[in-house]
Amino acid sequence: MDALSADGAFGLTLIGxxxxxxxxxxxxxxxRDPEDHVALNVAFYGPRxxxxxxxxxxxxxxxRDPRTLSIGPSTMHWDGAGLTVDIDEVSPLVPYRVKGRVRLYPEAVVNHPVVLDGEGRHCWWPIAPCARVEVDLEKPDLSWSGSGYFDFNTGxxxxxxxxxxxxxxxxxxxxGTAVLYDLVDREGxxxxxxxxxxxxxxxxxxxxPPPAALKRSFxxxxxxxxxxxxxxxxxxxTLEDSPFYARSVVATRLLGRDVTAMHESLDLDRFARPLVQAMLPFRMPRRFV
Structure with a gap:
């Protein structure tokens, strides 16, 4: 899930x-064992x-069952009318608590996935590409609403x-909503x-539309x-900046209108480098109990 507040000041990303x-x-x-490696990624952005x-x-x-995914103390639940995410997590390195509820109300639902590669091994399913999102956090104390998006990837x-x-x-x-995907496979x-x-x-x-270069990240x-x-x-x-991944808010023009968009860039060659792999445990701790 991702969302931007109506005033553009706040954003979020949630990934189960x-x-x-x-x-x-x-x-x-x-x-080999995906169920032994589960996580809820929570990212909130804003001035406060x-x-x-x-x-x-x-x-x-x-x-988990067809409607619910629970990972530790946090839960994502789809009730047919919307998606509710109850969050109770702690940030790495500096231990800040993140606790509260995010609710997504779909305005359009897509009932089929899209294949992303020639072999059909990766699929993207934009389940609710048009949605309204309400954020109500206890820690930090923060509430806002805005436009959102909910999808699903499998590989x-x-x-x-x-x-x-x-x-x-x-x-x-x-x-509605416009989505752009530009991918480069292993064969170029x-x-x-x-x-x-x-x-x-x-x-x-x-x-x-024609390609448009963006400023490189840090x-x-x-x-x-x-x-x-x-x-x-x-x-x-720039909301997230790492050696292999960047999430940004960008200004562009699509379908005849100037828009503010959520954007991500992923470099999988960089991700596979040994140095990057050695850095990741500091950002992604693992609980063994």
């Missing part, structure tokens, strides 16, 4: 992992509080086995997706998106 794809522990274990948690847990901490093999890198972008546009072949989700008329592809991560504007696009704020 069964088989934590970026986990160094899961990688060292040969990625910035929080990031991703504690990996073992199989006893996992409980049969590690991401770095199929892809070199990708850029993804989600923006609220007139009458490009794949670009540009999809509009309209609650009234459904799902439709549109021609991807870690010199290559970032790019697409834009109809002659001036291209720009980074408004």
């Amino acid at each position: 992992f069964v088989g934590s794809v970026f986990s160094p522990y899961y990688r060292l274990a040969g990625r 509080a910035k929080r990031w948690t991703m504690t990996e847990r073992r199989r006893p901490a996992l409980s 049969e093999v590690p991401l770095e086995q199929s892809f070199r890198r990708w850029n993804w972008c989600r923006a609220s546009v007139a009458d 072949q490009d794949c670009s997706l540009a999809i509009r989700f309209d609650p009234a008329t459904g799902v439709a592809d549109f021609a991807p 870690w010199h991560m290559h970032r790019s998106t697409r834009s109809e504007a002659a001036a291209g696009a720009r980074v408004v704020e």
